[in-house]
Amino acid sequence: MPLHYACPRTPSSPSLSGHIDDPVWDLAPWSADFVDIEGDLKPKPRFRTRAKMLWDETALYIAAEMEEPDVWGTLTERDSVIFQDNDFEVFLDPDGDAKSYFELEVNALNTVWDLYLSVPYRDGGQADNAWCIAGLRTAVGIRGSLNDPSTVDEGWSLEIAIPWAALADRAGMPCPPATGDGWRINFSRVQWQVRVVEGRYEKVPGLPEDNWVWSPQGVVDMHQPEVWGFLEFK
Numbered sequence: 001m002p003l004h005y006a007c008p009r010t011p012s013s014p015s016l017s018g019h020i021d022d023p024v025w026d027l028a029p030w031s032a033d034f035v036d037i038e039g040d041l042k043p044k045p046r047f048r049t050r051a052k053m054l055w056d057e058t059a060l061y062i063a064a065e066m067e068e069p070d071v072w073g074t075l076t077e078r079d080s081v082i083f084q085d086n087d088f089e090v091f092l093d094p095d096g097d098a099k100s101y102f103e104l105e106v107n108a109l110n111t112v113w114d115l116y117l118s119v120p121y122r123d124g125g126q127a128d129n130a131w132c133i134a135g136l137r138t139a140v141g142i143r144g145s146l147n148d149p150s151t152v153d154e155g156w157s158l159e160i161a162i163p164w165a166a167l168a169d170r171a172g173m174p175c176p177p178a179t180g181d182g183w184r185i186n187f188s189r190v191q192w193q194v195r196v197v198e199g200r201y202e203k204v205p206g207l208p209e210d211n212w213v214w215s216p217q218g219v220v221d222m223h224q225p226e227v228w229g230f231l232e233f234k
Contacts, residue, residue, distance in 0.1 A: 002215045002227055002228060002229045002230055003031075003032060003214060003215040003229040003230070004229060004230045004232065005031060005053060005185070005229065005230070005231050005232070006029075006232050006234050007028070007053045007054065007055050007060075007231055007232060007233055007234060008027045008028055008054055008055075008234050009054070009055055009056060009179070009233070009234060010024050010027055010028075010054040010055065010056050010061070011024070011056075012024055012056075013056060013058060013059065013061065013161070014054065014061055014063075014159065014161075016137055016138070016139040016159040016160075016161060017139055017141060017159070018110075018139035018140040018141030018142075018156075018157055018158060018159055019141035019157060019159075020052075020063045020065065020141070020157050020159060024054065025052065025054070025063060027054060028052040028053060028054050028063075029052060030050045030051070030052050031050050031051045031052060031187075031214055032050070032214065033045075033048055033049065033050055034048075034049035034050065034187070034189060034212040034213055034214055035212065035213065035216050036210070036211070036212060036213075036216070037188070037211035037212065037213045037216060037217050037219070037220055037221075037222070038216065038217070038218060038219060038220065039216030039217075039218055040216075041218075045189075045191075045210065045212040046191075046210075047066065047067035047068055047069075047155070047191070048065075048066075048067045049064065049065070049066050049067070049088075049189045049212055050064070050065055051063060051064045051065075051187050051214060053231065055176070055177070055233055056176075057164075057176050058163060058164065058176070059161045059162055059163045059164060060161075060162045060164070061159070061160065061161050061162075062090060062158075062159070062160040062162070062187075063157070063158065063159050063160075064088050064157060064158045064160075064187065064189075065155065065157045066088065066155050066156055066157065066158075066189060067154065067155040068086070068153060068154075068155040068156055069152050069153055069154075069155075070149065070152075070153060070194055070201060071108050071142055071143075071144055071145065071146050071147075071153045071155065071156050072085070072086065072108065072146065072147050072194065072201040073085045073086070073107040073108040073109035073111070073146065073147065074109075075107055075109065075111050076109055076111050077111065078111065078112055078113070079112075079113050079114070079115075079129050080111060080113060081113065082105035082106065082107050082111060082112070082113040083105060083190040083209070085107040085108070085109075085111075085190075085192075086107065086108065086189075086190060086191050086192055087105045087106060087107045087189070087190050088105070088106050088158050088187070088188075088189055089103065089104065089105045089106075089187065089188040089189070089190065089222070090102075090103070090104040090105075090160065090162075090185070090187055091103050091185065091186045091187070091188070091222060091225070091228060092104075092162075092167070092183060092184070092185055093183065093184040093185070093225040093228060094167065094171035094172055094173040094175070094177075094183045094184075095171065095172030095173045095183075096182070096183065096184045096225075097172065097225075098120075098184075098224075098225040098226040099118065099119050099120070099123075099225075100116070100117065100118050100119070100170060100172065101116075101117055101120075101184075101225050102114070102115075102116055102133075102167065102170075103115050103116070103117070103127075104133065104136075104160070104162070106138055106140070106158055106160070108140055108142065108146060108156045109140070109146070110138055110139065110140040112136065112138060113129075114131070114132055114133045114136065115127040115128060115129050115131060116128040116131040116170060117223070120223045120224065120225065121223050122221075122223065122224075125223075132166075133162055133163070133166045133167075134163065134165065134166040135163040135165065135166055136160075136161070136162060136163070136166065137160070137161040138158065138159065138160050138161075139158070139159045140156060140157070140158055141156065141157045141158075141159075142156050143155050143156060143157070147200075147201065149196040149199060149200070149201055150199075164176040164177075177233045178233070179233055179234065180232070180233065181232075181233050182230055182231065182232050182233075183230075183231045183233075184225055184228040184229070184230060184231070185228055185229055185230070185231040186213060186214055186215050186217075186222065186228035186229050187213060187214040188211060188212070188213045188214075188222050189211075189212040189213070190209050190210070190211060191209060191210040191211075191212060192204075192207075192209050192210075193207050193210075214229055215227070215228060215229030
């Protein structure tokens with residue numbers, strides 16, 4: 001069954017540093033640890049990932065914490081195909097119709113890819129990369145070093161603020177939501193295995209990426225909104 005997250009309303013918006021250290025985050029419970037995208041069919045992820053959320057009349061706030069001994073990133077241009085690096089991804093289907101939905105991907109360099117799909121790829125959908133989350137704010141915190149194989153890192157964390165106003169014309173639901181409203185949501189972490197070559201990280205040739213998610217999909221495909229988790233605005 002899809003997982004459920006009861007999202008508390010915050011009396012003040014968190015400051016975004018990437019380190020999830022604003023005291024208002026204490027209001028929000030951590031999610032369950034992420035699992036493989038196929039669920040129990042595959043082994044437990046090598047590194048821990050978890051997330052939490054808050055909301056107010058202005059925005060949806062998302063924080064994610066990722067264990068990672070080798071923090072790296074290469075892509076710096078907005079709307080690059082961010083999952084070619086390790087990344088964190090957000091999928092939002094406000095009205096739960098399993099058709100139109102939003103996607104956001106961020107890497108450890110704080111490079112963003114935001115897009116909109118009117119229908120999933122399986123139904124002939126094509127990503128609208130020209131669409132942007134107006135007013136989006138993101139911040140990354142590195143616990144260790146970035147792109148430095150000489151160190152063993154603890155990981156990286158991410159904070160996101162998605163303004164309701166940026167979603168309102170395509171959400172099919174009130175933005176901001178009302179208390180008690182429910183949206184479909186899921187999170188994904190793409191993780192590549194890397195090796196060090198001449199003092200630099202590179203992906204291990206021939207190995208596919210790992211896909212670790214909050215609410216398991218059952219198959220290696222995030223673009224099945226009907227099995228995403230549930231977000232309830234408390």
